[in-house]
Structure formats: structure tokens, C-alpha cells
Amino acid sequence: MTVEQIFAPLLADPDKVASLVRLFTNEDWKRVLQIARRTHLVALLHYRIKQIGIELPLEFQESMRDLLRLATMDALQKRAELARILAELNDAGIPPILFNGAVLAHTVYPIYTHRPMGDIDLWISRQHMPQAQSVLKSIGYVYKEKEHRSHAMQSLGDGELQMRGQTPLLGLVELHYGVFAGEWLRIVTRVDRSAVYNRLISCTIVDQPAYHLSPEDAFIQIALHIAINHQMTVNGLRSLVDLEFLAQSGMDWEIVFRRCQEWRVYTAVSFVIDFWNRLFATAQSAQAARLLPFRRYSLLSLFVKPIDMVECHSLSSSRWRLLYQLSLVDRVQDAWRLIIHTIWPDQAWLQARYNTTGLRTRFQHFQQIASGKI
Secondary structure (H helix, E strand, O other): OOHHHHOHHHHOOHHHHHHHHOOOOHHHHHHHHHHHHHOOOHHHHHHHHHHHOOOOOHHHHHHHHHHHHHHHHHHHHHHHHHHHHHHHHHHOOOOOEEOOHHHHHHHOOOOHHHOOOOOEEEEOOHHHHHHHHHHHHHOOEEEEOEOOEOHHHHHHOOOEEEEEEOOOOOOEEEEEOOOOOOHHHHHHOOOOHHHHHHOOEEEEEOOEEEEEOOHHHHHHHHHHHHHHHOOOOOOHHHHHHHHHHHHHOOOOHHHHHHHHHHHOOHHHHHHHHHHHHHHHOOHHHHHHHHHOOOOOHHHHOOOOOHHHHHOOOOOOOOOOHHHHHHHOOOOHHHHHHHHHHHHOOOHHHHHHHHOOOOHHHHHHHHHHHHOOOO
8 A cells, every 4th residue: 555545535535535445454444543543633534434435344443433532522622621712812802813723623624523633822912922821821821931942032933832731621722923933934034924914814713703814824834834843744744634624625826826935935835735745636735736836856855755754754853954944945045044044143043042142152052053952
């Protein structure tokens, strides 16, 4: 069974995939279930199997029921948690802007239980960030600062503040300064963040008013999150499924193409689209790949291939990470900017990372680079 055939039950047209799926052996089904469990897509897989009109082999049916029960219970708990958070923020006069799993589950997936939420992502304006933290603290969340990712660094790079629940019914909530986060995006791109904010769409989720990104902005954001922030791993497969359902809900590919060019993120986004099309080969992925063709596959395949995403191989701690990131830059001059910034970062970054600047700090930074920590 090929890598592409593994994912046929998840997204392909039921009529077209039925004959293929009926040929799956027990070993094939075992691998499909293992991947679905690893990527938290069991509920969606169960729904698709029902659509196709087949049954799992008997030896897997009980396991599927157990996994489905756990996935449903987790989705119900997350939904209740989300409802309370949105209510508290609205009562405090803080406009909640949802992105990633929470909004996708309730807007583009067939049923919200099909898209699990590992955490709840909220874009909070800078003026409301202290108040939003206070609101979450009042209902049982505590701020947890990441190692080497101080509050100052997160603020500089549109990063997130992690608020962790202190009871079994409260999970992780990430309050984001922006939705296009990280040094790569800050240094080499020209994302028009104010325009993204002005295009926000109002909605009602779990009976609470909220906002979410426009479809085209959401598509680009997810693609960049896969390619840059997670280097095609860490729930990458689930994120490709997100792109599929988001595209099915309506996508103007000409707008996506134009914004990718203007924002200098064409290479990274088209790379993700290429993976999406290679693994799932749906009508939406084929259309996107045709309108945003990818031209650096030979180069980038040296760092990551579709099978790496399937097996969750990580590039984040690899010595090749910087070369991979350089390969995704649209313009040569921006690649040089990234190299210079990595070796000789600006004063604001040094202050945020090390809480000081100067030659001694830069020497410390060189040591961090040599040890592979940056």
C-alpha cells in the first residue's frame, strides 16, 4: 500500500475510493488506524468509513469504538471549556478571535468532534492581552513561560502566552499576539497584519460571538504554520486535512496566489500545497497545485519528504533546520537577511532573548548557535 493510499479513506470521494478500500488487508487497516490515532483523526476516519459504506475487520471494530468514545468525550470537554472562555472574554469586553482547531472544528468540518483541539488558540490584541490573562487566571489558568521564550520574545515575534488549566477539566489555552508568528516571518516576509485584522469575519461559536480569519488568510496561516513553525511535522497531517476542509468551504485561489506573492511566502505555501496534493490528491488540492505550482521539490526533498510527515520525523532539532528554512525563502536577498540575523541578531531580539545586549551577549549567542540550541 502506498503512502497516498493510506489516506484515501479520509478525504477522497467515497464512490471513487470504495473499491480501493475494500482491497485493504488487515495489515493495511492496522497501519491506517495507527496513523489516525497518532494524528487524532479517529473520529473523522470513522465518519468516512460509514460514508464509504464498509465495515472494519472484526479485530479492529472494538478498538475503533473505544478510540471513538475517547475522542468524543475529549471533544465535548473541549467544547464546554471553549464556551466558558469565550463567555468570560465577551463579558470582559475582549473580542475573541479564534484560529486553528477551535474555529475549524465548528465551521468547516462535518461535525465538531471530527477535529480535536489539543489546545485553544486565541488572537488577542496587545491592548487587551493583560486583561485577557487576568480573565483566564480568574477561572483557573496559570501562565507558563517557555524556556528560552520569554514574554518579551513572544511579544516581539507575535508569539503566544501559554495559560495552563489547573484542574483536569481545563487544558491549554494559548493567547497569541498575532497569527503569523516567529523570527522567519518577522525577518524575511511582508505579511500585512493590519489588513488581516481588518478582514476578520464575525461568527457565533458555541453560542458566543467571536471572530475568525478570512478563508484565504486562514489557508496561508495554516500552511505557514506547517512549513515554518513545525517544519512539516507536529500534527502536520492533521493540518493538511484542515486545509482540505477549509478549501471545500470556499477558496479564492487567485487571492491566495496574490497574497503569497505580496507577502513573500509563495515558496513555503506552495510547498505545503504540493505535499497536500501528493498525499491526498483531491479535487481541491489538484486545483491549488495547478494555480500555485511548486518549483523547488528537488531541493526541499533533501530535507523532508511526504513519508517523513507520515512517520512524524522531526526536523526542528536537526542541524539542517536553518538550511531548510533558507530554502523556503522567496528572494535571495531575504535569505541573506535571515543568515545575518541568525549570526548577528538585532538589539531588540538580543534584549528579548538574553535580557541584555553587547559583545558578551553576542558571544553567548554564538555559543548557543554552536551548541545547536538556535
